[in-house]
Amino acid sequence: MAMLLDLREMRGSEDRVEQTFDLGTLPTESGDDYTVAAPVRLSLRRLKDGVKYRLVGSVTATLRQQCCRCLEGFDVATDLPVDLMYLPHSENSGEGESELSDEDLSTAFYREEQIDLELMVREQFQLSLPMKPLCRDDCGGLCPSCGINRNRESCSCDTSWRDPRLAALETLL
Numbered sequence: 001m002a003m004l005l006d007l008r009e010m011r012g013s014e015d016r017v018e019q020t021f022d023l024g025t026l027p028t029e030s031g032d033d034y035t036v037a038a039p040v041r042l043s044l045r046r047l048k049d050g051v052k053y054r055l056v057g058s059v060t061a062t063l064r065q066q067c068c069r070c071l072e073g074f075d076v077a078t079d080l081p082v083d084l085m086y087l088p089h090s091e092n093s094g095e096g097e098s099e100l101s102d103e104d105l106s107t108a109f110y111r112e113e114q115i116d117l118e119l120m121v122r123e124q125f126q127l128s129l130p131m132k133p134l135c136r137d138d139c140g141g142l143c144p145s146c147g148i149n150r151n152r153e154s155c156s157c158d159t160s161w162r163d164p165r166l167a168a169l170e171t172l173l
Contacts, residue, residue, distance in 0.1 A: 003117040007110065010048055017044040017055075019117070032122075033129055037075050038062035040121055044082060053086040053115065059124050065133040069141030070149050074133075080124045086110045 003021060021040045044057035059080045064073050089109040108120070140150030145157035162170070 003121070005046075005115040005117050007048075007053060007113045007115065010046060013048050015046050017042060017046050017057075021121075032126075033133070034063040034065050034125060036061055036125075037064040042117065042121070051088050051091075053110070055082055055084050055086065055115070055120070057082050059121055061121075061125070063125060063129075065129070067135040067139055068132045069134060069139045070151055071142065072135055072149070072151075074135040076133075078125070078128055080128050082120070082124060084108055084120065086115055 003019075005017060019042045021042075023036055023039060038061060040059065040061040042057070042059055044055045047054040047056065059078070059082055061078055063076050063078055065076060066073055083106060085107045087107060087109055089111045091109070108115075110116075135151075142148065143150055143155050143157050144159060146155050148155050
């Protein structure tokens with residue numbers, strides 16, 4: 001079920017959009033690096049200027065990610081600011097090469113007088129994700145020898161690294 005914002009319902013040049021979407025409403029895709037762990041709450045001001053619409057406000061949710069060191073899941077509460085300009089899809093030229101400006105990065109397009117809120121929320125989540133998610137800054141990760149989670153247990157494995165190209169020289173010492 002798509003989460004669509006019908007622009008024809010807007011009366012005047014400004015109104016508020018307050019919506020909460022349950023977990024089942026926003027399914028995750030196979031390529032996502034997160035799952036939605038709590039309902040998504042949108043709190044937006046919708047501004048109209050001719051055929052241009054601007055959404056300003058926030059997206060609040062809890063995302064579950066996987067730590068890149070220990071592979072454990074952890075929850076991150078997010079409160080993401082939103083400031084996007086929406087233009088009709090007919091104005092999307094997108095032809096040829098051109099340099100992107102900051103304004104281009106905050107511009108999106110709508111079709112049939114509807115804004116796809118699900119797409120907007122997914123984009124905001126993807127932009128907020130860290131490149132290397134960590135459950136905590138001092139995460140010990142997994143032992144490369146025995147594979148235990150060093151956050152919970154300790155091991156006596158020798159994890160010092162020795163250059164195999166210098167093994168012959170070590171016998172001389």
